[in-house]
Amino acid sequence: MKLVVLIKQIPNTSNVRIDPKTGNLVREGVTSIMNPEDRHALEAALSIKDHFNAVVDVISMGPPQAIEVICEGLAMGADKGILLTDRAFAGADTWATSTALGNAIRKNGPFDLILAGRQAIDGDTAQIGPQIAEFLGIPQITCVSALELSDGKVVANRIIENGCERIETPLPALVTCLASLNEPRYPTVGRILDSVLESTPIEIWNAADIGVKAQEVGLAGSLTQVLKTFTPKGGRETQYLEGTPSDIASGIVQFFVDRQVRLGE
Amino acid sequence: MSILIQQDRCNGCGLCARSCPYQALEMLDKKATWLEDRCTLCGACLESCKVGALSGEIPTREAPDFREYRGVWVFVERQGSGFHRSAFELLGCARGLADFLGEDVSSIMLGADSDDKGFNELISRGADQCIAVNHPALGQYRTCSYTHALTHLVLKHRPSILLIPATTIGRDLAPRLARRLKLGLTADCTRLAIDPQERVLLQTRPAFGGNIMATIVTRYSRPQTATVRPGVMKPLDIDSTRKGVIVFEDVNLPDSVDVTKILECVMNIESATNLSEAGIIVAGGRPICSEQGMSVLKEFAEAIGAEVACTRVVVEEGFMSTDRQVGQTGQTVRPEIYFACGISGAVQHRAGMDGSRYIVAINRDPDAPIFEIADVAVVADIYQILPILTRTIKDYKGLSITC
Ligand SMILES: Cc1cc2nc3c(=O)[nH]c(=O)nc-3n(C[C@H](O)[C@H](O)[C@H](O)COP(=O)(O)OP(=O)(O)OC[C@H]3O[C@@H](n4cnc5c(N)ncnc54)[C@H](O)[C@@H]3O)c2cc1C
Ligand SMILES: Cc1cc2nc3c(=O)[nH]c(=O)nc-3n(C[C@H](O)[C@H](O)[C@H](O)COP(=O)(O)OP(=O)(O)OC[C@H]3O[C@@H](n4cnc5c(N)ncnc54)[C@H](O)[C@@H]3O)c2cc1C
Numbered sequence: 001m002k003l004v005v006l007i008k009q010i011p012n013t014s015n016v017r018i019d020p021k022t023g024n025l026v027r028e029g030v031t032s033i034m035n036p037e038d039r040h041a042l043e044a045a046l047s048i049k050d051h052f053n054a055v056v057d058v059i060s061m062g063p064p065q066a067i068e069v070i071c072e073g074l075a076m077g078a079d080k081g082i083l084l085t086d087r088a089f090a091g092a093d094t095w096a097t098s099t100a101l102g103n104a105i106r107k108n109g110p111f112d113l114i115l116a117g118r119q120a121i122d123g124d125t126a127q128i129g130p131q132i133a134e135f136l137g138i139p140q141i142t143c144v145s146a147l148e149l150s151d152g153k154v155v156a157n158r159i160i161e162n163g164c165e166r167i168e169t170p171l172p173a174l175v176t177c178l179a180s181l182n183e184p185r186y187p188t189v190g191r192i193l194d195s196v197l198e199s200t201p202i203e204i205w206n207a208a209d210i211g212v213k214a215q216e217v218g219l220a221g222s223l224t225q226v227l228k229t230f231t232p233k234g235g236r237e238t239q240y241l242e243g244t245p246s247d248i249a250s251g252i253v254q255f256f257v258d259r260q261v262r263l264g265e
Numbered sequence: 266m267s268i269l270i271q272q273d274r275c276n277g278c279g280l281c282a283r284s285c286p287y288q289a290l291e292m293l294d295k296k297a298t299w300l301e302d303r304c305t306l307c308g309a310c311l312e313s314c315k316v317g318a319l320s321g322e323i324p325t326r327e328a329p330d331f332r333e334y335r336g337v338w339v340f341v342e343r344q345g346s347g348f349h350r351s352a353f354e355l356l357g358c359a360r361g362l363a364d365f366l367g368e369d370v371s372s373i374m375l376g377a378d379s380d381d382k383g384f385n386e387l388i389s390r391g392a393d394q395c396i397a398v399n400h401p402a403l404g405q406y407r408t409c410s411y412t413h414a415l416t417h418l419v420l421k422h423r424p425s426i427l428l429i430p431a432t433t434i435g436r437d438l439a440p441r442l443a444r445r446l447k448l449g450l451t452a453d454c455t456r457l458a459i460d461p462q463e464r465v466l467l468q469t470r471p472a473f474g475g476n477i478m479a480t481i482v483t484r485y486s487r488p489q490t491a492t493v494r495p496g497v498m499k500p501l502d503i504d505s506t507r508k509g510v511i512v513f514e515d516v517n518l519p520d521s522v523d524v525t526k527i528l529e530c531v532m533n534i535e536s537a538t539n540l541s542e543a544g545i546i547v548a549g550g551r552p553i554c555s556e557q558g559m560s561v562l563k564e565f566a567e568a569i570g571a572e573v574a575c576t577r578v579v580v581e582e583g584f585m586s587t588d589r590q591v592g593q594t595g596q597t598v599r600p601e602i603y604f605a606c607g608i609s610g611a612v613q614h615r616a617g618m619d620g621s622r623y624i625v626a627i628n629r630d631p632d633a634p635i636f637e638i639a640d641v642a643v644v645a646d647i648y649q650i651l652p653i654l655t656r657t658i659k660d661y662k663g664l665s666i667t668c
Contacts, residue, residue: 208287223449
């Protein structure tokens, strides 16, 4: 069985900065981590591997330093890593990102299940999973909180508003994972050391390697353009409310009336 | 769209091969050779040749003419026999956009047995046209069936704008549809407007857990498609004098379109709380760990139409289930309003809620760290504030008109 896990390297949320010219996030000099839900997706794949005869590949698209999350994935137990890195991939929207990742998955060969996080906490769109499933023409189950594989099928619990669905779909398929799915394992020391060796099974691919044109990916291949980015407000300006409890209560209501935020259904 | 090398001019210097990031130019017998397979048409080689042996055309991109795309569409989500609250919110927003553009608003409803009563409600809330598809396979939401039906409608009617609620259904459907129709898609918008000059949709959304806002346009595809965060846009008041037309469409939907099966659907169970979709969250910390505390908190939440949530302490004390825990090891939420009641504001808790649009903190300790990230700070006992706040909200709702 072949499992593919999509992992994204993201800047640590507390110190984001924006390039005023391109409107893109400045990633240089910012500490980076593996997107939290992707860790759960990887754990789900690894626990399938614990029970079945499975191979787990991790794929990430990003700048060269994204090799760090690939190494982390290998240290947790993945068998192979693929890093998509190329200047041509930069500035991609989700259309162009799913084009690149989709082509890379295709080039990597047949698979049974693709696991992704539901949402990356930087871009925050939750669009990559479904877009890749559509690109590959396979069924998807998003927002998965429980997962079982058996006889060429996957059965998953999908969290929906006010409830939960149990969905069954034949393989190959794609699932997007929630944090409630599992408790990710820690990388072992031996594997951490192995993951930085010369012989580590990491492949590095560019646009030509996955057979796409420069105009199909990155900023040039994107269908949406970021016109501007701005900080909602310079941090939060704390307004202290004082007085009797009923003064305070009216103050709170007034605060939201002034800002046209609806209270209640 | 190719790279041409004039062999008679090439002097074999190799500059072009070195300029290529993809090894798509190679020196063979002292002449440059183009390897089409590896070429991404990036154009890096074009300036490299000093003897004019290499030329090429790199495709440029022009925004196509989209004038024939007209109309603002809202995909309305059903809930039981009625509608999800987002349906009226999106119609209200669509109405404003359509009036500005001089176009119509259409509601799009997929289902197994939609009836007229529903349509009248949609019309009274702003729709000029209700497009509906009734098909047995559309009774329950399934990704590929809905994508198939919606694709058919969009290709047939060519709207200029398509709004989809950013609910769990909408965020499952929209990206699938966008990829199929080659559409740009903006996620989870909290503001939509029309640019008066270019007449394109300005789609504003929070990213990075609300630390950054981005305004996005879709210049290269139509309809301009966005998911819209529930609880943000304002619905119009019901106006039963509004007129509209109802159109039933047929869609060919063979079983093979969707291979997924819904085995079971459990609604409203504690373990399936979806805090991430909540518009308002009322969260309690350690001091609500009592029967009285829980009931004060819940009454307030009910009055204001909120979900309740908590810190890890409350889960550990057994007063709420894990799926209501907000924070690093719980859920990440970003509602419009987050009420932190008796919560100290530990970093692990803040990690799950600091992206909220507005934070109201009520804590009797003036030095509690939660106040650092609060928009509204109340230094007081929650037991003195919450019951009165509950009453104020109830009174206010009695009077309120549009807010
Ligand atoms: C401020 C801002 C706003 C943006 N808004 C939009 C928008 O509205 N629409 C749009 O199309 N684009 C948008 N983008 C661009 C978008 O963030 C990028 O395309 C990004 O590469 C993928 O989107 P995401 O981070 O939202 O991923 P999500 O769709 O949230 O990610 C879901 C999962 O997909 C996988 N995944 C995602 N990216 C990668 C990767 N690079 N490598 C490996 N796995 C990955 C991971 O498993 C991840 O958990 C925006 C970017 C910024 C900076
Ligand atoms: C690895 C790790 C992961 C963690 N993950 C999470 C997580 O996901 N989510 C989470 O919430 N925590 C998490 N924690 C725990 C976190 O560190 C805090 O201990 C916890 O958030 C504190 O909860 P609290 O604010 O309810 O309690 P306390 O810190 O005890 O604060 C109670 C507050 O209530 C105020 N107060 C008391 N009585 C009243 C009253 N009558 N009126 C008004 N104010 C009153 C006090 O002044 C105080 O500020 C994690 C910790 C670790 C180490």
